[in-house]
Amino acid sequence: MAHPLFTRKPLSLLMEEMKGENRLRRVLGPVALSSLGIGAIIGTGIFVLTGIAAHDKAGPSLMLSLATSGVTCIFAALCYAEFASMVPIAGSAYTYAYATLGELFAWIIGWDLILEYAVASGTVAHGWSHYFQNLLGMANIHLPKAIALAPFDYDPVAGQLVATGSIVDLPAVIIALVVTAVLVKGIKESANFNAGMVIVKLFIVLFVIVVGAFYVDPANWEPFAPFGLGGLSLFGHTIAGQTGNGGEPLGMLAGAAMIFFAYIGFDSVSTHSEEAKNPSRDVPIGIIASLLISTVLYIAVAAVLTGMVPYDQIDIDAPVSAAFASVGLPWAQLLVAIGALTGITSVLLVMMLSQPRVFLAMARDGLVPPSFFGAIHERFRTPWKSTILVGFFVAATGGFIPLRVLAELVNIGTLLAFVLVCVAVLIMRKTHPNARRPFRVPFSPLVPIMGILMCLVLMFSLPVENWLRLGVWLTIGLLIYFVYGRRHSVMAKRRQAGIVDEDPLAGPNG
Numbered sequence: 001m002a003h004p005l006f007t008r009k010p011l012s013l014l015m016e017e018m019k020g021e022n023r024l025r026r027v028l029g030p031v032a033l034s035s036l037g038i039g040a041i042i043g044t045g046i047f048v049l050t051g052i053a054a055h056d057k058a059g060p061s062l063m064l065s066l067a068t069s070g071v072t073c074i075f076a077a078l079c080y081a082e083f084a085s086m087v088p089i090a091g092s093a094y095t096y097a098y099a100t101l102g103e104l105f106a107w108i109i110g111w112d113l114i115l116e117y118a119v120a121s122g123t124v125a126h127g128w129s130h131y132f133q134n135l136l137g138m139a140n141i142h143l144p145k146a147i148a149l150a151p152f153d154y155d156p157v158a159g160q161l162v163a164t165g166s167i168v169d170l171p172a173v174i175i176a177l178v179v180t181a182v183l184v185k186g187i188k189e190s191a192n193f194n195a196g197m198v199i200v201k202l203f204i205v206l207f208v209i210v211v212g213a214f215y216v217d218p219a220n221w222e223p224f225a226p227f228g229l230g231g232l233s234l235f236g237h238t239i240a241g242q243t244g245n246g247g248e249p250l251g252m253l254a255g256a257a258m259i260f261f262a263y264i265g266f267d268s269v270s271t272h273s274e275e276a277k278n279p280s281r282d283v284p285i286g287i288i289a290s291l292l293i294s295t296v297l298y299i300a301v302a303a304v305l306t307g308m309v310p311y312d313q314i315d316i317d318a319p320v321s322a323a324f325a326s327v328g329l330p331w332a333q334l335l336v337a338i339g340a341l342t343g344i345t346s347v348l349l350v351m352m353l354s355q356p357r358v359f360l361a362m363a364r365d366g367l368v369p370p371s372f373f374g375a376i377h378e379r380f381r382t383p384w385k386s387t388i389l390v391g392f393f394v395a396a397t398g399g400f401i402p403l404r405v406l407a408e409l410v411n412i413g414t415l416l417a418f419v420l421v422c423v424a425v426l427i428m429r430k431t432h433p434n435a436r437r438p439f440r441v442p443f444s445p446l447v448p449i450m451g452i453l454m455c456l457v458l459m460f461s462l463p464v465e466n467w468l469r470l471g472v473w474l475t476i477g478l479l480i481y482f483v484y485g486r487r488h489s490v491m492a493k494r495r496q497a498g499i500v501d502e503d504p505l506a507g508p509n510g
Contacts, residue, residue: 006102007491009365028275030282030289036350037269037290039198042205043347045262046301047340048127051319052403054302056244058255059311061225062302065255066262070295072458073263075451076418077291078441079425081284084270085439086428093267093421095361100424100431103367103492107485109420110362111477115413115470117355118390120264121348122397123406125172126150128344129398130317132171135337138330143170153402160246164402172398179348180391183356184377184384197346202297204339207332208320209300215327216307226311227251231461248463257411257461262298264414266291280438352394356386366493367485412466413473415455422451 028036054062083096094113098106133143142148147170155162230241231254241251248254269286276282305314308323315322321340324332356373360383363374377384397406425441425448441447486492 004492004495005104005486007495008100008102009098009106009491028282029277030285033269033276033282033286034289034293035198036353037266037286038202038294039346040269040350040354041263041266041290041294041347042198042201042297043343043345044124044127045259046205046298047320047344048130048317048403049259049262050298050302050305051314051316053255053259054306054311054319055314055316057227057231057250057258058252059223059226060221060306061227061229061252062255062259062306062311063299064225064229064252065259066295066298066302068253068256068454069260069263069458070291070298072256072260072418072451072454073266073291073295075447075454076422077266077287078447079418079422079451080267080270081287081439082425082437082441083421083428084283084287085280086435086437093270093417093424094358096424096428097420098365100427101420103365103486103489104481105420106365107362107367107481108474108477109417110358110367111474111481112413112417113358114355115473116264116410116417117351117358118393119397119406119413120261120410121176121351121355121390121394122172122401123261123403123410124344124348124351125176125394125398126169126403126406128175128341128348129169129171130403131321131337131340131344132175134318134321135334135341138334138337147171150400150402154246154405168399170399173395175345175348176352176391176395176398179345179352180388180394182349183353183387183391184382185380197342197349201339201343201346204336204343205297205301207339208336209297209304211329211332212301212304212308212323215329216304218307220307220310225252227254229253231255231257232457233464234460246463249461253457253461257458260411260415260458263291263294264410266294267414267417284439348394352387352390355390356383359383359386359390364490366488366490367481369484369488412459412462412470415459416470419452419455419459422448422455 050062053065054060058065080093083093094106094110097109129148133148136142145165146167149164149166150169151164151166152161153164154160227250228241229252230238231249231251232238232240233243233249238249241249241254244250266287269290270283276286301320305319305323309319309326313326318337318340321333321336324330324336359368359373360376362368363370363372363386372389373383373386375383375385426445428435429444
C-alpha cells in the first residue's frame with residue numbers, strides 16, 4: 001500500500017465529483033476558451049516584458065528567445081491538453097498531479113500555481129500602471145511620484161535593489177481591485193468582457209506589426225546577440241554565456257527564461273475545464289490554438305520592436321508605444337497605449353480568474369478550508385470569497401514589489417509546474433494505459449521528455465535568487481500542508497474510514 005503522503009486520487013472519484021451540485025457553470029465553447037487563452041498570453045509579455053528582456057538580457061536575439069520559449073510551451077501544452085480532455089475539472093495541473101503523483105506532489109504543484117497566478121497578476125498590474133501613466137503623460141498629466149511606482153526596484157547595472165522614492169504604485173492597486181469586482185460578478189460576464197478586449201488588442205498587435213515594419217532599420221539588429229546565445233547557469237554559476245553585474249546570466253537563453261512569463265496564459269485555459277461546454281474537445285483546441293497564434297504574433301512584434309529601436313535604448317516600462325514615439329508617430333503612440341491598456345487588462349482578468357479555481361479544487365479535497373476557499377456564490381456561481389482574497393493580494397504585490405523581481409519569480413514557479421505536468425503524463429500512460437483519452441500527446445514519450453528537459457534548461461537560466469525565493473515559498477507551503485492540509489485531507493479521511501478506492505479506469509499496472 002502506498003504511503004498516505006502519496007495517495008492518488010482515483011480518476012473515477014474525480015469524475016464522480018462532477019455530478020455534484022457545488023460545481024461551476026458550463027458556458028464556455030472553443031472560441032471563448034481560445035479567447036481566454038489569447039487574453040492571458042498577449043498582453044504584458046508583448047507590451048512590457050519584451051522591453052526588459054531585449055534591453056537587459058538578449059538584444060535582438062529576443063526573437064530566438066521567444067521561439068525557444070514557444071517551443072517549450074508547445075511540449076507542455078500538449079501534455080496539458082491530454083490531461084484536460086481526461087479530467088475536465090477545475091484545478092489544472094494540481095488536479096492532474098493528484099491523480100498521478102499523489103497528494104504531496106499535488107499540494108506542491110497547487111501551492112506553486114498559487115504563486116504563479118498571484119505574482120503573475122501583480123506583474124500584469126504593474127504593466128497596466130506603466131501604460132496608464134504613459135497615456136496620462138501624453139495629455140501632460142503626471143501622477144505624484146509617491147503614488148507612481150513601487151517603493152524599490154532592481155538596478156541591473158548596479159546589480160542591487162535601489163529605492164525609488166515612491167510609496168506605492170497606486171494605479172496597479174486600483175486596477176486589481178476593479179478587476180476583482182468584475183470577476184465576482186460571474187464567469188460568463190467575465191468571458192464576454194474579455195472577448196471584447198481580445199478583439200481590440202489583436203487589432204493593435206497587427207497594427208504594430210504592419211505599420212512598425214515600415215520603420216524597421218536592419219542596422220538595429222546588429223549585433224544580433226550582443227550577450228551571446230547562452231545564458232545557462234547552475235545555481236548562480238554561469239556555465240554558458242555572459243554574466244551581469246549582479247551575477248545573473250545573460251544571453252538568448254536568459255532572455256527566453258525571462259520572457260517565458262509571456263506564455264503562461266495557455267495553462268489558464270485548463271483551469272476552466274469545468275466551465276467548458278464540451279471539455280474533451282474544446283479545452284485542447286483552446287490551449288493549442290491560443291498558444292500557436294500568440295507565438296507567431298510575439299516573434300513578429302519582437303522583430304519590429306528591436307528593428308525600430310536599438311536594443312539598449314528600448315524603454316523598459318512602455319517599450320512598444322515609446323518605440324512609435326521615437327520615430328515621430330505620436331498618434332500611433334496614443335493608439336498603441338490604449339490598445340496596450342486594453343490588452344493588459346484582459347491578461348489581468350484571466351490570471352485573476354484562474355487562481356480561485358485552483359483554490360476551489362484544493363478546498364474540495366480538504367487541503368485548504370472549504371468553508372472559505374470552496375464557497376460558491378449562490379447567485380453568480382463563482383468562488384467569490386477566494387476571488388476577493390486574491391484581489392487584495394494582487395493589489396498588494398502590484399503596489400509594492402517591482403516588475404523585474406515579480407517577473408522572474410513567476411517564471412520559475414511556472415516552469416516547475418510544467419515539468420511536473422510532463423512527468424505526470426509519462427506516469428499516467430503507465431498507471432492508466434486504458435483510460436479514455438479524447439486527446440493524446442503525439443510522439444510520446446518524446447514530447448513529454450523534451451518538455452521536461454527544455455523547462456529545466458530555462459529554470460537554470462534564471463538568476464539564483466529565484467531558486468531561493470521558490471525554496472522559501474515551497475517551505476511555507478509544506479508547513480501549511482503538514483499543519484492543516486494533511487490532517488483535513490478528504491482522501492486521508494477516506495483511508496481512516498476504511499474506504500478502499502479501486503479505480504476502474506486504471507490499467508493492469510495501476
